[in-house]
Amino acid sequence: MSTPIDRITDYLFEIPQTGKMRVPARIYATANMLPDILKDRAAEQAAQVAWLPGIVGYSYAMPDVHWGYGFPIGGVAAFDMDKGIISPGGVGYDINCGVRLLRTGLQRSEIESRLRPAVEALFRAIPSGVGSTGKLKLNEKEEKRVLENGALWAVRNGYGGEEDLDKIEENGRMAGADPDQISARARERGRSQLGTLGSGNHFIELGVVDEIYDPRAAAAMGLRLDQITLFIHTGSRGLGHQVCDDAIKEMLHAAQKYGIELPDRQLCCAPISSPEGQRYLAAMSAAVNFAFANRQMITHWAREALMQAWSISPRDLDLQVVYEVAHNIAKVERHTVAGVERPLCVHRKGATRAFGPHHPEIPAAYREIGQPVLIPGDMGRCSYLLTGTTRAMSDSFGSACHGAGRVMSRTQAVKSARGRSVVRELAERGILVRAESSETIAEEIPEAYKNVTQVVDAVAGAGLACKVAKLKPLGVIKG
Template sequence: MRVPARIYATQDMMEAIRNDNAPQQAMNVAHLPGIVKYSLAMPDIHWGYGFPIGGVAAFDLDEGVISPGGVGYDINCGVRLMASKLKRPEVIPRIEKLVQALFQSVPTGVGSRGDLRLNDQVEKQVLGNGAAWAVEHGYGTESDLEYIEENGCVQAADSNLVSQKALERGRSQLGTLGSGNHFLEVGYVAEIYDKKAAQVLGLEMDQVTVIIHCGSRGFGHQVCDDYLRVMNCAVEKYNIGLPDRQLCCAPLNSPEGRHYLSAMRCAVNFAFANRQVIASWTRDAFEKALGREASEIGLRTVYEVAHNIAKIEEHIVDSHKMKVCVHRKGATRAFAAGSQEIPAAYREVGQPVLIPGDMGRYSYVLVGSEGAMLNTFGSTCHGAGRAMSRVKARKSARGRSIASELRAQGIVVQASSRRTIDEELPEAYKDVTSVVDTCQLAGISKKVAQLRPLGCIKG
């Protein structure tokens, strides 16, 4: 190990974390060339391919490496939070209709195809421009862009470095949620922990909200797959000793490393555009289902975060400013108040951090803090993490109707397949509260508000 591995967790969490072999994975990451300070893991750490999920690792730009396994298959999987002018009692009577309208407007499920069909030329524009492409084409407004991490577009994305296969997989998937743990949820603000921060973010009790959780779809999966092959060869070429083949990587300053970074950025932009299109269709569905004007509904973007990404950022390392490549795999950027990367309107409270939970319980809005800047390269947790495998969840759901159980709690769920609902049943996930409380305790982010679900669409 070149540096120590550091896991943020309470004593109670450690047993489950140990059982998962995730600490070994955090230790494996600590072997990689050019890693700076620590191999970090957030409280939602669990087993992943090579790097643990919930892992954060920063690498020196000259000596360090970049690894597709440190980002994950679903490049720029992320979360957007939108807040409306509506209060919970205005939406509850129409929640069934609203969920149905969302299900019709936003394609979900396996290999789901949106109304958008891109040719190679247009798809490459998406890869270069991200969410701005969507806004230029009538999906949402300029003001959305201000409230997206990186303003919805990372620079230096080179579409010549992505395969034809990736383009083909992405072609019909812009504006689609996909399957698995991805979802679109209508909820409301159920608790406020930090009045000032909530006020600055424009959140108030009972306010109706929307969370969109999805990523770069098949396009990003293919980019990761393609570059894992490239990196497998690069490991031999550059003679990088690895404790696990899935940590395959290349020096940041090698052609392979630079090419992956540029291709990954294309997928990052695809995901930004994807969520922007979905946000626009969400607004349309609200208008249709509630029969009210967009201005009355007022569904604005509060913020959008990426939680599977590698970025070049400047951090203070041993009292000196240093540019590093931060890998966040199932971890969220959590920059403190005052950071220039945060929208001006939020700069006094810190960057919003959006932590989705499961279908039945709650999600959280946090803000970044100085502790994250000092200790975790400005990073915090990203979600609850699964407590059950999918097979086990299906067994647990046998003989039950999860949709009816949720309906009895006032939560309307619609999905492309019943199996998805079974696999995603609330108890299949850990309680996200313990994850966010641990982050607050560790000082790497602060709780602002809790959101509870009213309705949800899934793949």
């Protein structure tokens, strides 16, 4: 299908409302980025999301958008609470896949010669790779507590401190979670995977603050030039995948029952207020909590590993959470539409919340600067830290991009890496990479992704977020 596209600004394009679309679709990108976006079906998918009942405003695609299942990855859509729907495909299989950024008390010069032992220690301390299982196996009762309490469960059980919770979206515990809405199979898939990284694009990355664009915001986040940082990117593992899988089965029938016409079965959904919609919301929230607990436990083991590798005290390491955001989630939030504030069910699939300054849901320390927005790039280039804006609140339901976005399929990436030593290439650029599987490294080669700088510049150009700092990778652990 060739999708008609109109230019609105240098950073915004629109697919006009045609056929069964209830609203237009809007793509944040520059003219240079558009050909890559239009190469696959991502734009068509953004247009198809606009078919769904109760959609408000526009169906959005962020500059890192790429072809997903049903909803594109990099899609944002908000739905009316009475007339609208909730869709598991609008969240994705990896529920609450997200990113946590931590800062250390160390400068690059202090650890540069001791990077390898730190990478090895992180690799040993945190289970990673295909089908990775954790160091603890939960019983059913304890797993239920994890699903209800998220990162709070982890802190109460000795993984980190209360101060970590302040800097997590939802404070690391999503309300409304009901473990009883999660199937036995989903719980079984999750039970041995808490505290594991997984595989694919998930990673742990030791990095360094390479450039600061907004000194005031960076200071508020406790960041300075050449400071060592740590990124954690993972989600709800097999438990979340199964919750989505179960919900899709139920929603396929629900969509028929409620007479919802679907251009793609993966867009299956149910009215938010229906029993099916409410069941999914409760199950998804429990999976969200599993992911919050997962990243909290990984943080704890990372602290232990780094202290040991560098033979330093907790005070010298001073590993503190800068912020943690989800980028696969659906949430009920209040937004102002046509001058009226109302609750909406905002789906972000491969998109990050980017609330502007003074929003009550932002931690007090960041209230003046806006919510931190974490945009990891590929393992060879860089990542960015931004802040949400008032403009994002009015233009994109307080949302921005989530990463670089793939341009190469995994097969293409593996083919392109054949005959090369990607590990050596990265080592020559000062980046140590450790992975459970060499195939994962090949699939994740830097050129498999868009240039994150272009993605971030498009988001900043559109006014959805402000650049605060650029981080460069020093050591990467992949699954």
